[in-house]
Amino acid sequence: MNKRVHARYFSRFLNLLPHRLSCHDSTRATIGFFSVSGIDVLDSLDLLSEESKKNIIDWIYSLQVIPKEGGLKCGGFQGATTLNLLDPPENYSTDQYKWGHLAMTYTCIAVLVILGDDLSRVDRKAIIEGVASVQRDDGSFSASVEGNEFDMRFVYCASCICFMLNDWGNVDKKLMSQYILKSIRYDGGVSQHLENESHGGTTFCAIAALQLSDQMHLLNSKQMEKLKRWLLFRQDGGFQGRPNKPIDTCYSFWIGAALKIIDAFELSNFKENREYILSCQDTIVGGFSKWSGTSSDPFHTYFGLCGLSFLREPGLLEVQPCLNISMRAFERLKNLHKIWQLHSQMEVQLNIE
Numbered sequence: 609m610n611k612r613v614h615a616r617y618f619s620r621f622l623n624l625l626p627h628r629l630s631c632h633d634s635t636r637a638t639i640g641f642f643s644v645s646g647i648d649v650l651d652s653l654d655l656l657s658e659e660s661k662k663n664i665i666d667w668i669y670s671l672q673v674i675p676k677e678g679g680l681k682c683g684g685f686q687g688a689t690t691l692n693l694l695d696p697p698e699n700y701s702t703d704q705y706k707w708g709h710l711a712m713t714y715t716c717i718a719v720l721v722i723l724g725d726d727l728s729r730v731d732r733k734a735i736i737e738g739v740a741s742v743q744r745d746d747g748s749f750s751a752s753v754e755g756n757e758f759d760m761r762f763v764y765c766a767s768c769i770c771f772m773l774n775d776w777g778n779v780d781k782k783l784m785s786q787y788i789l790k791s792i793r794y795d796g797g798v799s800q801h802l803e804n805e806s807h808g809g810t811t812f813c814a815i816a817a818l819q820l821s822d823q824m825h826l827l828n829s830k831q832m833e834k835l836k837r838w839l840l841f842r843q844d845g846g847f848q849g850r851p852n853k854p855i856d857t858c859y860s861f862w863i864g865a866a867l868k869i870i871d872a873f874e875l876s877n878f879k880e881n882r883e884y885i886l887s888c889q890d891t892i893v894g895g896f897s898k899w900s901g902t903s904s905d906p907f908h909t910y911f912g913l914c915g916l917s918f919l920r921e922p923g924l925l926e927v928q929p930c931l932n933i934s935m936r937a938f939e940r941l942k943n944l945h946k947i948w949q950l951h952s953q954m955e956v957q958l959n960i961e
Contacts, residue, residue, distance in 0.1 A: 609916070610891065611923050614909065615652035617894025618643040621906050622656075622664065629905075635687040637671060640664065641715035642910040648722050648934045649913050651925050661723045668716050673708050674731050675738070682741060682753055683734025684708015684769075685716035708738045709752045710765035717772050722937045727773075727944060736777035739766050743779060747787030748801070759801040760791060764813035767820040768931055774945045776821070785823045788814045796834030808842055808849035808859050811835070812866040816930045819869050836872045839863055843876055846884030856898050857888045857908045860915025865929035868918060882919050885912045 621643045625633070632639060644664065647653055656664075671685045685708055713735060720727055742750040742762075749762040763784060770776045791799045791814060797806025798814040815835070818824045827835070842848050847859035860881060867873035887900040888908070895904025896912035914932065917924040928938040 609886065609889065609921065609923075611650045611652060613891065613894040614889075614896075614913065615647050615650045615655055615894075617890075617904070617909065618646045618650075618906065619655055622660070633688055635712065637668070637685065637687045637712045637719075638715050639906055640668070641719050642906040644719050644722055645933055645937075646906070646910040646913055648937060649910075649917055649925050649927060651923065653723075665720060665723055665725050668719055669729050671712070671716060672729075672731065674734055682707035683731055683738040684710070684713035684752075687712040707752050708735065710739065710742065710749060710762045710769065711751065713738075714765040714768045714772075717769065718931070718933050718937070721772065721941050721944070722933060724940065730773070732773045732775060735769060736773060736775050736779075739769055740778040742766075743784070746802075747780065747783035747785070749784075760788070760798065760810040760813045760817075761800070763788065764817050767817040771820040772931070772941060774948060781821045781823065784821065785818065785826055788818060789826060792831060792835075796831070796836075796838035798835075805850060806838065808839075808847065808862045808866075811839065812862045815866050815869050819930050832870065836867075836870060836875075839867050839870075840872065840875055843881065845880045847881070854899065855884060857885055857896050857915070858898065858911040860885050860918070861911035861932070864915050864918045865927075865932070868929040873918060878919050882916065882921070885915050888912060 621639055625636075625639070629639070647655060668685070670689055671687070673682070673684055673686060675683050687709060717727070717730065720730070739749070742752060743766070744750060744758055748758045748760070749766045750756045750758040751762050766779065766784075770779055788798070791802050793799055793806045795806055797808075798811040799805055800807055800810040818826065841851075842859065842863045844855055846855035846857065847863040848855045849859050849862065864873060864876070864881075867876060885896065888897045889895070889912070890897070890904045893904065895906070895909040897904045898908045913924060914927045917927040918929075925934040925936055927933070928935050931938060
């Protein structure tokens, strides 16, 4: 595997999106995450100049939404600064369309951490209040304001945000765990929402959310064994997301990471997994595709590399499975937590004196 080819592939997406990805403009922050984190996992951040890193960091902060007094409590980050309105309503103002989105907030914070930012410009209080404000009565979370889509994906994003900012605020972790437990299906997997079909991606989201919120103990031994069995049965060379579906490069992460979290990844077939992932790479242009013989894209390229990292592919950084960032970035995050804790202790001490 040529690391530089894949790293340059990602770096191109930081400067220009091809026409076929223009429909993803509103979620540009996620493409930025795949690219920056992918370059990091490839241990190739040296490809980005200090000026480029600064520009990316400043762009991320331009996406931050700080709620106004008396307005919606949906602080966080948007996916892009553009808004496509062919026929703007009368008295139109962009402010009324500004609110934090859980998935974008998670990926934006992750990019800042990966690039070494100290998060000093992040409005942590507004973000945590925003996360709590979109928690629903069943314990799940809406993507942003009430009435938006809600399912296990946003339970995961909410958990990542609270963990990374080291603050759960008014988020009801117990209610969240009840939603997760109710979504465990008869076969051992976890559905996207309550009684839907078990799915590899949402099984990861559920397990990672429990781990990040220190609630893995809520799964009993029988549930853990059924979960392990369901995950391992998703391998057929590479990994599939559901029974009777074709294998797909991205599930080398979703299934692989879930197995890593429950300490069962070593039971999978490393050789067959690696062979499938590498069969999907473009050795000329760079990147990995969903299936062998098809076009590569940032999404499958990133998750394919994470899957190879789990397999201890030479030259790749270790990936922290719950947060889906490199262990180097994770260690940087833990250092920030220590600094915040120290500042908090100093403030308490000053108040006492």
